[in-house]
Amino acid sequence: MNDAFDSSFPSRPARARRTSLSARPQPREGAILVTGICGRLGQLLARSLHRDDQVVGIDRRDFWSKPKDVVHHRIDLRRKKTQDIFRSTPLRAVVHLGVLHDPRASDREHHSWNIVAFQKLLDFVAQYEIPKLIVLSSANVYGPQPDNPQFLSEDAPLLGAQSFRGIRDLVELDMLAQSFFWRHPHTETVILRPCHILGRVRNAASNYLRLERPITLLGFDPMVQFIHERDVIAAIRLALEPGHRGIFNLRGPGELPLSKVFRVLGRRQLPLPRWMAGVALERLWRYHLMSFPAPELDHIRYVCMVDDRRAREVLGFKPSYGLEATLRAVDSDL
Amino acid sequence: MPRGFEADINEADAAQRWRDFSTYMSRWGDRFIQHVESLLGEELQSKIVRLGRQVNEIGIDPFGFDPQSARYLLALAALMHRRYFRTEVQGISGLPQGRVMLVANHSGQVPIDGMLLGASLILDAEPPRLPRSMVEKWSAQLPFVSMLFARSGQVVGSPENARRLLENDETLLVFPEGARGIAKPFERRYQLEPFGNGFMRLALATHTPIVPVAIIGGEEQYPSIANLGGLAKLLRMPSFPIIPQLFFGMWMPLPTRYRIHFGEAITFQGDPDDEDAVIEEKVWVVRSTIQGMLHRGLQERRSIFF
Numbered sequence: 001m002n003d004a005f006d007s008s009f010p011s012r013p014a015r016a017r018r019t020s021l022s023a024r025p026q027p028r029e030g031a032i033l034v035t036g037i038c039g040r041l042g043q044l045l046a047r048s049l050h051r052d053d054q055v056v057g058i059d060r061r062d063f064w065s066k067p068k069d070v071v072h073h074r075i076d077l078r079r080k081k082t083q084d085i086f087r088s089t090p091l092r093a094v095v096h097l098g099v100l101h102d103p104r105a106s107d108r109e110h111h112s113w114n115i116v117a118f119q120k121l122l123d124f125v126a127q128y129e130i131p132k133l134i135v136l137s138s139a140n141v142y143g144p145q146p147d148n149p150q151f152l153s154e155d156a157p158l159l160g161a162q163s164f165r166g167i168r169d170l171v172e173l174d175m176l177a178q179s180f181f182w183r184h185p186h187t188e189t190v191i192l193r194p195c196h197i198l199g200r201v202r203n204a205a206s207n208y209l210r211l212e213r214p215i216t217l218l219g220f221d222p223m224v225q226f227i228h229e230r231d232v233i234a235a236i237r238l239a240l241e242p243g244h245r246g247i248f249n250l251r252g253p254g255e256l257p258l259s260k261v262f263r264v265l266g267r268r269q270l271p272l273p274r275w276m277a278g279v280a281l282e283r284l285w286r287y288h289l290m291s292f293p294a295p296e297l298d299h300i301r302y303v304c305m306v307d308d309r310r311a312r313e314v315l316g317f318k319p320s321y322g323l324e325a326t327l328r329a330v331d332s333d334l
Numbered sequence: 335m336p337r338g339f340e341a342d343i344n345e346a347d348a349a350q351r352w353r354d355f356s357t358y359m360s361r362w363g364d365r366f367i368q369h370v371e372s373l374l375g376e377e378l379q380s381k382i383v384r385l386g387r388q389v390n391e392i393g394i395d396p397f398g399f400d401p402q403s404a405r406y407l408l409a410l411a412a413l414m415h416r417r418y419f420r421t422e423v424q425g426i427s428g429l430p431q432g433r434v435m436l437v438a439n440h441s442g443q444v445p446i447d448g449m450l451l452g453a454s455l456i457l458d459a460e461p462p463r464l465p466r467s468m469v470e471k472w473s474a475q476l477p478f479v480s481m482l483f484a485r486s487g488q489v490v491g492s493p494e495n496a497r498r499l500l501e502n503d504e505t506l507l508v509f510p511e512g513a514r515g516i517a518k519p520f521e522r523r524y525q526l527e528p529f530g531n532g533f534m535r536l537a538l539a540t541h542t543p544i545v546p547v548a549i550i551g552g553e554e555q556y557p558s559i560a561n562l563g564g565l566a567k568l569l570r571m572p573s574f575p576i577i578p579q580l581f582f583g584m585w586m587p588l589p590t591r592y593r594i595h596f597g598e599a600i601t602f603q604g605d606p607d608d609e610d611a612v613i614e615e616k617v618w619v620v621r622s623t624i625q626g627m628l629h630r631g632l633q634e635r636r637s638i639f640f
Contacts, residue, residue, distance in 0.1 A: 220477055
């Protein structure tokens with residue numbers, strides 16, 4: 001399956017309809033639509049793009065300290081107004097960062113946000129023939145399993161939801177993007193699956209590493225991979241270049257055991273037997289004292305690491321932050 | 335909420351105690367290695383250095399091998415290898431350079447044979463090689479064991495892992511009998527269980543020479559009289575052997591003398607995606623070679639313990 005994702009489709013003849021001025025080697029006309037622009041990654045992406053490109057963002061949150069030339073529509077992606085943006089703005093690419101992963105949110109909210117809204121977005125991309133779609137999925141869709149190979153390639157099965165129902169819709173979102181890839185060959189669809197993203201972002205991995213006394217499982221010390229948030233932005237920028245399509249795993253500067261992570265960060269871990277950690281976490285989670293649901297313990301028990309050979313060879317992606325710099329990014333001041 | 339001054343002191347105190355404790359432990363570990371080195375009269379640390387691993391800036395290789403912690407394990411393994419089991423190694427100088435797959439018989443309820451084979455590759459082979467054995471997937475679920483295996487460079491046995499290691503020209507240890515072999519009861523000692531075909535397909539695909547290895551001495555370390563399959567399934571273990579010596583409090587394996595015979599490398603040619611019958615023929619060659627080496631070794635053996 002994976003081989004077929006390589007650039008086997010004929011590349012589209014340079015969008016003749018809207019590119020009458022296409023004498024330039026790389027047409028930069030058309031804006032880039034970023035969903036979820038007010039998240040940490042969205043803001044970083046907007047800042048990195050807005051000097052070269054016109055950036056349009058959709059998010060229902062506020063965009064503090066927004067660059068002046070970024071257009072921010074403070075609407076819900078599911079609103080009708082989303083279509084107006086597609087209708088009125090000529091778009092070069094859509095970058096979908098607006099993925100909800102809040103284990104506290106209800107299943108209904110997850111579904112309506114990650115699946116229904118995304119499906120709508122895909123419809124618009126197809127209808128208005130946007131040449132590029134980038135979806136930021138995650139390596140967690142593969143899921144940590146005891147029998148995982150050390151490095152998962154892009155064609156590994158997506159088993160993430162097998163033991164943790166909370167990310168079922170993230171797997172479904174990835175699958176939706178994959179089927180869109182096949183159904184609409186005129187849009188260059190790129191699915192990025194980065195390993196744990198670290199930085200000032202508020203995701204589970206960064207939050208976990210920020211804990212004073214992180215819980216670990218006694219006797220388990222899996223190898224983990226991390227990637228700096230700015231490296232993810234760099235990968236998105238590479239994926240925006242015309243001609244790239246397919247699924248790309250993103251691996252950071254290297255892999256190391258969890259215990260070494262805490263040694264680098266100077267944290268003291270609190271090792272608990274697995275059954276105890278499971279029970280404790282479930283209680284803490286139920287009484288809203290902890291933001292990690294118990295099934296996520298598998299992430300600090302089994303390996304879930306990716307092979308980024310494709311990203312290196314096809315995208316030319318190379319992380320610019322070293323291992324230590326990437327880890328220390330979680331402690332950088334807000 | 336700002337924390338109190340006292341809390342800060344307590345925290346710093348605890349952190350200091352933890353640092354002291356880990357320094358103490360590592361000092362104790364280093365002393366242990368020095369003792370073993372002087373007892374055996376050979377250099378262990380330099381062997382690890384000579385393995386020449388590609389490590390990242392933290393000092394770990396991508397599969398989790400950590401030279402710093404592997405030193406302690408090597409010292410322990412060397413002690414077992416040289417003093418407790420007094421392993422005799424034959425034919426190790428004939429190992430081909432570059433990628434190689436060592437195919438061995440598996441026995442003894444606990445994979446001590448793997449440990450000793452690994453120890454002989456580091457201590458007796460010239461240049462020393464890092465053994466990469468394909469361990470049972472079940473072990474990834476075990477606390478401490480999973481950690482121990484990963485830090486010493488052992489890898490969960492999946493075809494993707496094996497292929498990746500061979501492409502990096504590593505030394506792979508394969509026990510094609512798997513859990514069936516190690517859990518054999520005593521009455522079926524030194525009778526090889528059926529081999530899987532996976533290792534042969536992999537060797538064909540990666541053009542890897544196969545070295546058959548016969549390990550003698552493992553079957554008598556923990557003689558088992560029965561294997562309770564039903565109970566094992568209930569406990570989600572690969573096997574549940576009944577080992578009489580454990581009832582008498584003899585937790586250590588019996589100090590049998592191990593003999594490890596390395597055969598000559600065989601390079602097979604053919605299509606890795608051939609039919610099972612064709613692959614099985616090639617597997618049979620390896621299996622009968624090992625069986626022959628076992629028979630010969632058993633005939634030559636005068637005593638189990640000496």
